[in-house]
Amino acid sequence: MTISVITFDLDNTLWDVEPSLIKAEQIQQQWLLQHRPGAVAAFDHEALLEFKKSVWRRHPELAHHVSQMRTQMLYELQIAGGYSEEEAVSGARQAFEVFLGARQKVELYEEALDVLKLLAQRYTVGALTNGNADIYKTDAGDYFDFAFSAEDIGTSKPHPAMFQAALKKTGTAAEQIIHVGDDPEHDIRGAHNMGMHTVWVNIRQKPWLDGARPDREIVNLRQLPAAIDHIADGR
Ligand SMILES: [Mg+2]
Structure with missing residues (x-):
């Protein structure tokens, strides 16, 4: 897949x-x-x-x-x-x-734009947020094909509805999606339970507490393309 x-x-x-x-x-x-x-x-x-x-x-x-x-x-x-x-x-x-x-005036991590630009050339890229940030109000907006907030959906991650919205929007199977996030519960457990692959963005280098581990863990977004390649290659 x-x-x-x-x-x-x-x-x-x-x-x-x-x-x-x-x-x-x-x-x-x-x-x-x-x-x-x-x-x-x-x-x-x-x-x-x-x-x-x-x-x-x-x-x-x-x-x-x-x-x-x-x-x-x-x-x-x-x-x-x-x-x-x-x-x-x-x-x-x-x-x-x-x-x-x-x-909504956020400052992207300095490596974020380069990484998103690279990924947007190969993948459909979407945003799933529980907050009221708007990706289209940032410099990264051009690289996003869709964005859903908990306010759009009426429920927050880890609820399946947020992830189902991405499945419906893209018409893909869960195993064709990699969800990238910092929150073990909302992002990693939520996406994992849907059958998606997961990358844990652990910039503060916290220990993993419990539950199913993410497929990959990164401490800087620069590591994301390689982490995605690993998952895609089934390694
Ligand atoms: Mg977060």
Whole structure:
């Protein structure tokens, strides 16, 4: 069976997500301080954490919709801060927009573009993300034939639906696909359970904890073409 499709996780697989998340949180906070100071004043650090948890608990239907969950949290935060329904709705939308703009400004790992360019010449390339990153807003967008987010599908990896979306889109069998990702549970177990091949991107060089091991493990994306060749050759 030949390999014809490579699917990628995005956050912490093609870039380090931490800097953009920190920046996005800061920008969202600045927006609130400027436009809805009462919402910021309503909770101290500890109380804010509890408040966020209570929003998550009360809205399990948004568990796979990270953008809607954040918008809901921003809305409730402003209601708690004494703002009107109208102010809270418009404020949640605007604060989320500034957050998302910063969150999607990611810096690809320096080797990522060369590797993706090479792979795109030989394979159909897709993105499967649980987050709200958009590959088409990065310099790597040209190399991707498709992208699905948990928000598109309504459920997150490791649920089979994310991987099934890739199968349906490409019309290939699971054993013709290699999924590449950093998360042992979401990426490796999820794809393995679907019968796909897996490459674990282990940049932080963590130990493998349990469960079926990935077909290959790499610590830098430069190693990916060789890892794919190994799998394709059945080695
Ligand atoms: Mg990831």
